[in-house]
Amino acid sequence: MTDLTTHRKAGTKSKFRRRGSDLPFFLVMSGISSCFILLIVLLIAADLMFTSFEDFRAAVMKPEIQSAFRLTILSCTIAALLSIWVATPLGYLLSRYRFPGRLLIDTIVDIPIVLPPLVLGLSLLILFHLPFGNWELEAWLRDDIGFPVTYRWPAVILAQFSVSCAFAVRTMRVTFDQINPRAEDVARTLGCTRGQAFLQIALPQSWRGMIAATTIAWARALGEFGPILVFAGATRMRTEVLSTTVFLELSIGQLNAAVAVSLLMVAIAVVVLVVLRVLGTGLTS
C-alpha cells in the first residue's frame, strides 16, 4: 500500500496503467463484420446502378408484375400466419416435454430446412398425385372438395408454408426454452390446467418470439422459389410471385425488369422487417 502511494506520488502512474488497448479488438471484430455488411450493400448498390428509375417504373407498371406483387404479399402473409399457428404449439411441446419419438419429430422439423428446394417441390407434387389404390389426394381435392391445389395459388402458399414453418418452429422452440417453466408449474399449483398455464402464463411471455418467428417465416416465404416453380408452376397472372417473376423476366432476356423486380423485393423485405421489428422490440433494441 505504501509502495503504491509512493509510486503514485512519484508520478510513475504509467507503470500501473494497463498496457493493452481495446482498439485492436474493436478493429478486428468490426473489420470482419463489415466484410459481410459491405457485400450486401454492394450487391444492392450494383442493382441500383444497373437499373434506372424509368426501368423500375416501367417494370412495376406491368400488369403481370402487379399481379405477382399482390399474390406475393397475400401468399407470404397467409404462409407466415399459418406457420406461427403451427409453430407455437409444436415449439412449446418440443421445448417442454420429453416424450417417445421427440428426437425423430425434432429431426423431421428440420428436413425442409436442409432439403434442396427443388426436391421439396417435387415431393409435394408427388404427394398430391400419388395414387393410393384408386384414391389420389389432388383428384379428391379437385373433384370432391372443389379445391384444386397443384399449379394454382394454394400450391404457392403450401410450398412457402412447408419451408417457412420449419424456421418458425425453430424460433418458437428457442423462445420457449428461454422462458422459465417454473412459472407454469406454480400456475398449475394455483389451479391452472396445463392448457391454462400455456395460454395465460407462457404465451403472453412469448410475444416477442412470436413476432420474430412471423418475421422469419414471412421473409423466408418471400424468398421461396424452387418448390413454387415445381409445385405451383410459373403461370403468369395465376401462380406468379415476385421470385418467379425474376426468373421469367430473365428467361425472356428482360434483364432490366428482372433487376427492377429484385429491387422491389428488397424494398418490400426491408419495409416488412423494419415494421415487424419496430412492433416487436421497439426502436431502441
Add this chain to the structure above:
Amino acid sequence: MIEFQNVCIRAGDFQLKDVTFEIGSGQYAVLMGRTGRGKTTILESLCGLRRVQSGKIMIRGMDVTDWPPGDREIGYVPQDLALFPTFSVAEHLKFALHLRRFHTTQIERRVHELAEMLGITHLLKRQIEGLSGGESQRVALGRALSFRPTVLLLDEPLSALDAETREEIQTLLRTLTENTGVTTLHITHNAAEATALADRCFHIVDGQVTEESMNQTEQASRANSTAS
C-alpha cells in the same frame, strides 16, 4: 394433515426410498438436508409437480397421490419465486381467485386484505420488474396464500435476502402462518431459521427423512453461530 407413507421418488440420478413422515394440522415444519439430497423433490411431489413411483401422499386424510396439482389446494413458493413477468402485483394476488371464479367484489376484498397483511398495498399497480428481493418474496407469498390453501410449501424462501429483510420476512412468515392456521413445510439450510420458525424439524439423510427434536436443532444453530 400432510402424510407421506412409504413414498419412493426417482429424480435423475438419485432415489428417495420409503419416505415416511407426517405433519399435523396447522404445524410449521422445516425440512433440512444437504444440497442435492431431494428436499425440493419432496416438495414437488407433495404439490403434484412430480410423480411418485410408489407409496401414498395424504392431505387432510385424503389420498392425493394421483391428483393434479391444482386440486390439492397447496400454496407453493419455489426458490426462484417464479413470478409471472407479464402480471402486475395485483394480478398475482387475483390469479388463483379468478381461476376459482370468485366474484369481482370478493376478489377485490381479498386482494386488499392480503396486500395489507403483506405490506404491499402501495405496490399493487406495479409490474414485477424492478421489485426488490423482499417485495418479490411478499408477492410470491401473497400469490400462494390468496386462495386460502390448507398447505403452504416454501422452498428456501429466505436464502437470497439480506439479513434485515430476512428478519422481516421471518417475522411475517410466523405471523401469517399463525393467523391463517395453514400447515407449512419450509425447506432451509439454516438451523437458526429453523429454530426461529419451526414447530418440528425433519432431516434428509441418505434418502431417508428423519425427525430431529427442536432441542437438537437449537443446539446445531448455537454451534453454527459460535463457529461463525
